[in-house]
Amino acid sequence: MKAAEFFELYDSFGERRAGGLGDIASARWLQERANEAGDRAYLVHVKFDCFVPDVSWISTDDRRVEGLPLFDGGTTDAVGIVGAIGPLGSAAEIGFAEMEPRAASLPGNPFAVARRDSRHAAIVVALRTKTDSLAPLNAHDLSRPFGPPVLQVAGREATWLRELGSRGASVKLVAQGHRKPALSANVRADLAGSGPPLLLLTPRTSWWTSTAERGGGIFAWLTALKALATVPRRRAVVALATCGHELGHIGAHHAFAIETRLASESALVIHLGANLGCAETPHLVVRSNVDGLSQRMAEALVAAGYPRSPIEVLTGGKANGEAHEIEQRGGRYVSLIGDNPWFHAAEDRWPLSIDIHRTTAIAQAVAAVAAEQVT
Known part of the structure; x- marks a missing residue:
């Protein structure tokens, strides 16, 4: 062939x-x-055991952006989490980061460490690629999920999220999913x-x-x-x-x-x-x-x-x-x-x-x- x-x-x-x-x-x-x-x-x-994502998003009063939960992270219920957004590692209830998908290529990578050590109630991460579409992170700990709920969104949303974080705006984050045999x-x-x-x-x-x-x-x-x-x-x-x-x-x-x-x-x-x-x-x-x-x-x-x-x-x-x-x-x-x-x-x-x-x-x-x- x-x-x-x-x-x-x-x-x-x-x-x-x-x-x-x-x-x-x-x-x-x-x-x-x-x-x-x-x-x-x-x-x-x-x-x-396969993780099946359910409807998930981050929103402000005037905008809602769909995303994908991290497959080896925590989840929320349908009510979600409401709080101020700020840079990952800050005191904000919801942490924000932007990164390339390759940054999470090994177990124990820096983002996984940040999730494990984080005091954020939830995290939103914008994934950057050539097209800045939704490019999920690998789930190294699928069998042992840990940390706060993490919502993955397209890289094109990074500017919007960065601006929200710069002024500590209030957002709502919903990251839902369930598990089933596969x-x-x-x-x-x-x-x-x-x-x-x-x-x-x-x-x-x-x-x-x-x-x-x-x-x-x-x-x-x-x-x-x-x-x-x-x-x-x-x-x-x-x-x-x-x-x-x-x-x-x-x-x-x-x-x-x-x-x-x-x-x-x-x-x-x-x-x-x-x-x-x-x-x-x-x-x-x-x-x-x-x-x-x-x-x-x-x-x-x-x-x-x-x-x-x-x-x-x-x-x-x-x-x-x-x-x-x-x-x-x-x-x-x-x-x-x-x-x-x-x-x-x-x-x-x-x-x-x-x-x-x-x-x-x-x-x-x-x-x-x-x-x-x-x-």
């Missing part, structure tokens, strides 16, 4: 939030694509060989369609899987596309709880993270905790046609995304993560947000490095 055809099909499923309408349908589609590698791919269903799925494919295996790891769900955020990693995952199916292998391969990245990595936690050695004892984990081949932003972080491996991946990227100057090569440091799960469990990894001006925004769609040339180069480079690890 050509790259453009892949992304057009990928985009057609619409929202693929874990537990949502497009989730299982897109998982089955990916399973079918993985089956084309020649070995059986299958779904591993993951049960979890079902998602990891997609897994195995290629025969001796162990410990090479693990190809990528997340597959997200807040919206997220074509650049997730599609580039999935395209590289499929490309590498198909390439590995055709080479003589001395090492086994496990390809795992996990659900619930946006909800505390629930799919990865499920997989590593069932098979504890998969994270810690795989020969290598190739983590295909967010925003691989996104348009407008060629910056690409290649990080590994194995000496020389991030440099080797960078060389493969350049050989495949990726420009060298925007590649940031790092060894060690704090891993991000699902690579963080590998690092925490003592595993060996190499991770690729890019930038995205539409990050977590609904406007991240084909063809606007995809650079086909760079996406294809990443997929070819990953396949080449993966082949070196198994032959």
